[in-house]
Amino acid sequence: MSRAEQPSVLIVEDEPAQREVLAxxxxxEGFDVSQAENGEEALLLVNEAQPDVIVLDWMLPNVxxxxxxxxxxxxxxxxxxxxxxxSARAEEVDRxxxxxxxxxxxxxxxxxxxxxxxxVRSQLRRSRPASVGERLEYADIVLxxxxxxxxxxxxxxxxxxxxxxxxxAFMEKPGRVWSREQLLDRVWGRDIxxxxxxxxxxxxxxxxxxxxxxxxxxxxxVRGAGYALG
Numbered sequence: 576m577s578r579a580e581q582p583s584v585l586i587v588e589d590e591p592a593q594r595e596v597l598a599x600x601x602x603x604e605g606f607d608v609s610q611a612e613n614g615e616e617a618l619l620l621v622n623e624a625q626p627d628v629i630v631l632d633w634m635l636p637n638v639x640x641x642x643x644x645x646x647x648x649x650x651x652x653x654x655x656x657x658x659x660x661x662s663a664r665a666e667e668v669d670r671x672x673x674x675x676x677x678x679x680x681x682x683x684x685x686x687x688x689x690x691x692x693x694x695v696r697s698q699l700r701r702s703r704p705a706s707v708g709e710r711l712e713y714a715d716i717v718l719x720x721x722x723x724x725x726x727x728x729x730x731x732x733x734x735x736x737x738x739x740x741x742x743x744a745f746m747e748k749p750g751r752v753w754s755r756e757q758l759l760d761r762v763w764g765r766d767i768x769x770x771x772x773x774x775x776x777x778x779x780x781x782x783x784x785x786x787x788x789x790x791x792x793x794x795x796x797v798r799g800a801g802y803a804l805g
Contacts, residue, residue: 581607585626614638633662648677657698705743745804754801
């Protein structure tokens with residue numbers, strides 16, 4: 576799996592030992608892992624490149640995990656990113672507070688790493704279903720990420736790997752407007768330099784294949800913003 580296809584997880588934890596254990600296990604599971612040791616760093620990293628899932632410790636220096644969660648969930652651009660809150664607070668009132676702040680899941684320390692991996696995968700099914708082998712459907716288009724097959728109506732479509740990843744991103748979030756830079760990060764990867772005009776070329780190829788047996792072009796150009804499905 577290329578870096579561009581790897582689902583990404585941001586670990587926000589101020590305890591170096593715990594952070595490294597999580598990073599090691601998530602990397603071994605095939606995730607693209609980034610790390611932050613405090614709330615300010617976490618907010619900066621999310622602003623630079625949105626992860627698919629955030630594992631967030633409650634007790635952080637300066638800006639607490641609860642405050643980081645509140646800020647991310649109150650921002651329209653980041654509110655859809657699943658957050659798993661880690662906390663030594665086991666009381667029901669604390670769990671409720673974490674969930675009411677916007678956390679999508681709440682895990683009490685000490686926790687089982689195996690269980691946490693399962694919870695990350697569960698949240699990933701919501702944010703990037705194609706990355707966990709889910710079958711995606713939009714109108715008459717069906718994408719099976721496990722078999723790497725795409726059909727439109729009764730017709731199988733032959734997509735190149737880049738066009739397949741583009742379509743996966745679009746079908747995971749129909750209606751979302753993706754900028755060229757966001758598509759570069761998702762499809763090509765953050766460590767690879769590709770000119771934004773390359774996105775336009777591959778969008779053109781994707782459109783051609785999607786419409787080769789007829790039907791309307793499902794990919795919409797949003798002037799000055801990017802592209803969207805539907």
